[in-house]
Amino acid sequence: MPKRPKAAVLIAGAIVLAASSGFAVAQPPAPAAPAPQPDYHPSFGDLMTMAVQPRHIKVGVAGKARNWTYLTYESSELRNAFGRIARTIPVYRNQKLADLFASGILPSMDDLDAAIKAKDGAKFDAAYAGVTQSCNTCHAALEHAYVVIQAPQASSYTDQVLNAR
Numbered sequence: 037m038p039k040r041p042k043a044a045v046l047i048a049g050a051i052v053l054a055a056s057s058g059f060a061v062a063q064p065p066a067p068a069a070p071a072p073q074p075d076y077h078p079s080f081g082d083l084m085t086m087a088v089q090p091r092h093i094k095v096g097v098a099g100k101a102r103n104w105t106y107l108t109y110e111s112s113e114l115r116n117a118f119g120r121i122a123r124t125i126p127v128y129r130n131q132k133l134a135d136l137f138a139s140g141i142l143p144s145m146d147d148l149d150a151a152i153k154a155k156d157g158a159k160f161d162a163a164y165a166g167v168t169q170s171c172n173t174c175h176a177a178l179e180h181a182y183v184v185i186q187a188p189q190a191s192s193y194t195d196q197v198l199n200a201r
């Protein structure tokens with residue numbers, strides 16, 4: 037019977053054809069390189085909200101508890117945040133931020149650090165009030181008088197022990 041071999045040949049041919057046409061399919065194009073991520077450029081307001089405000093709160097809460105060891109660390113974090121902000125945003129409304137910080141807040145930070153070093157609670161309270169006042173003086177000077185800072189009423193960081201000694 038010639039029919040059977042014919043069918044077999046046809047099938048085999050179809051397989052060869054399918055296989056070869058498979059190879060003939062164009063290779064998928066190499067995936068395009070992902071577009072580079074745009075840099076995130078934080079605004080002055082962003083940096084105040086994420087680098088300054090939390091540390092002002094933590095220093096206030098730890099200060100109430102006279103947690104001197106932690107205060108030594110966190111006060112320096114707050115001070116250094118001002119330095120980093122001035123490097124990230126050198127000029128704000130035509131004024132050098134480094135100069136604004138140097139005259140506007142660092143003197144009160146010096147008082148704060150002296151109180152922490154002396155482990156002097158009364159001095160700390162006065163110096164912390166001075167820092168907070170400096171925040172507001174600068175806000176007023178730079179047309180943000182409505183951004184009003186006060187000593188924290190409670191910790192916003194309930195997962196962090198700030199009153200340990």
Ligand code: HEC
Pocket residue numbers: 079080081082084085088089092133136137140141167168170171172174175178180183185
């Ligand atoms: C050199 C001046 C200056 C000093 C010092 C300063 N700030 Fe500011 N702060 C600003 C300006 C200006 C803005 C508004 C930025 C903007 O949105 O363009 C601002 C914004 C803020 C905001 C954002 C407000 C919001 O609701 O989004 C917070 C919070 C803040 N400051 C906290 C503080 C604290 C706390 C201190 C003190 C430890 C402080 N700042 C010290 C100038 C200052």
